[in-house]
Amino acid sequence: MKNKWSRILIGAMGASLLLTGASSAAMAKAAPRPVVLKVLYMSQQGYSTSVLLKMGAEFHKEHPNVNIEFTFLPYPQLHSAILTSAAAPVAQYDVVLSDLIWTAEFAANGYTVPLNGYIHHYIKNPKGIPQSVWNGLSIKGKVMAMPFLANFQNFYYNKKMLAEAGFKSGPKTMTQWLHQMEVLKAKHIVQYPYEDSWLQAEGLVCDYVRTAGEFGNGNLFNAKGQPIMNQGPALKALEWMRMLYKDGLANPNSLAADEPTAANAFASGQAAFNTNWTFVTGIMNNKSESKIVGQGVVSAFPVAPGTNRATQSASISGFQGLAIAANTPASLKPWAWKWIQFATSPAVQAQHLHSEWPVWSSVATSPQEKRLNSWYKVYQQNLNAVYNRPAVANYLTVSSIIQQYVHEAISGTIPVKTAANDMVQQIESLHN
Amino acid sequence: MTSMPVESPPKRATLRQRVFRALSGEYFWLYLLLLPSILILIAVILIPMLFAFQMSLGNTSIVVVAGRGSINNQWVGLQNYLSLLQNPSFWQALRETLYFWVVSILIEITVGIGMAALMNQSFFGRRIFRVIVFIPWAIPTVVNAMLWGMIFDGNNFGALNDLLLQWHLIQSPIVWLNPSALFPQIPWLSNALSYLGSNLAMNSIIVGDEWKTLPIVAILVLAGMQTIPHEFYEAARVEGASAWRQFRQITLPLIAPVLTVVLILRTMQLMRAFTLIFTLEQFGLPVLSIQAYQQAFAFGSFGMGSAVSFLIGLIALIIAYFYIKRLYREEL
Incomplete structure (x- = not known):
């Protein structure tokens, strides 16, 4: 009796297994297995959360079996999220937004994969993206991220205030800029003519490199990889920033302000x-x-006389690209690339011109862009005039030293020359 | 003469016997019910803590090999701890952390007890007052940070500056969140305060943090006060004791156990304070917790970051030891 019931039970289990197996196989034939692609992105203005969600929905329409799962984090948390994801056996994020300052670090430690192969096969016209953008996201011939955001800085001024002070246009040189600020202050048109983001954070390094660029070049390291903040344009930039703060031309709040505050x-x-x-x-x-x-007027940056002759401006790059995490499962990597190719394509970027300046020159010069952005010529000028922050593998350590000393030099805690020398000495000690 | 039978002392149970008795006797159900919590504690606290300690003794880096990420830990012994102790920026961070802790605790003890004493009185609208006082505690820390960011904005339109300018208490806006030296017109004092970790941003952040945490301190102290029998105060009044003496000799000793718990709790929290400081200053006010985060997650040096974290824990433990020791001494 017992044996009989056992046989029935085993038979029933076998039948149900067969049935479920058969139905699964049928389903597998009917529809491909759904793919979930985890994407890490920055919560920001421009390409905002809603814009990215819309892009994700459009991609899903083209590839119904692929769902994009976004995680939006503020910029200061992005790097740590990428790092912890890299430490896991399988990536927490398959596609990450990579800032150009992390390019050297990610390449050296292998956190993301080089995209040269994909770009060679799938991007028909890589020259359609300015070389300055490729340079920011590449190192030693390896392209570590596909350009997505062609972010850079512009010079903004208030034409009404300038007109009240008797100026018909914005400054072209650093001397003119200084003069305009002094007049604006002297005539009490504005208490502090200039506000910048000098909070002890990455934004401060951007402003420092750009100011050095305005004085000739934005190189904080020489060709041998040695820090040179205590000489040339980098030192002039530090003296300039200190002078603006000391003379009350820059708002003291700059020292506690990030970019949105400024x-x-x-x-x-x-x-x-x-x-x-x-x-x-x-x-x-x-x-x-x-x-x-x-x-408000968008303008090219004033530069020191005789410098930056080719561009007549000096900006700073904040390029960001989409990268594939090295520990993304092999089966997901083709889908990760498909998403990157989609999001960075000229067609998709052309749909979101009101959000960001496109990385593709063809889109940037399209009639649509010209219609939407009356400043497009200035944008192109500033994009062509960008300087990059140092491309070193331990960039964030170097950056933290720069932030500390530049902040102290501006606030006057230590003299400019001492700060510059100490900065150089401390960065050199990292390599000894 | 008959010899008295000598009772041999009971044999001491072996460890295995004692464990068996404990698990099989009257405590069986107790241990069984505690087991899930114990397992969770082991999984989410003990194992990660041991792992972090192991990392603190190594040169830890993240590596991705053949598409698999992992943590590579190269044993360096106490090297991370020694490097930290030789680094001046660690000592500055320690002084800033201790300043943050001392000032916050002083505010909490004085103002917190004062608030509790006030809420312990009977007056019209006491219940509503208690609810209102408790609201800041319910606000998420990040929201609180953003709120104080707007209050302390260094422009004319910053809430605090706007108020002070309208009342003609200041001539020009103050940059509350700039870590600038206090009393720059008195160099020796300014230098001494800077050395001790006191600057404008630090004090502003203490205000923002206290606004949020004072209510919980006050509520806990109030709970302690409400356990004191009224008869004690009545007897003291009959004996002619002043209000201050009643507070010093009745209230304070009897709320000491609650106060000790509060102090231990708040010390732990203050030593690892992060959210408010990071949201408002990023790396501009490098207290120990910020330094630990920066080492681990910005510089990728998880070993050094773990070492800083363990030093924070050690300091908090030492402080807590003195609190507890003092409490037991007073009880005896």
């Missing part, structure tokens, strides 16, 4: 000048955020 000061009419990323263009003309609608 942008808000400009948009609320508290500053006549702002040097910032491209998102300010949208803010200054947005009635809900700005008190200076119609007064």
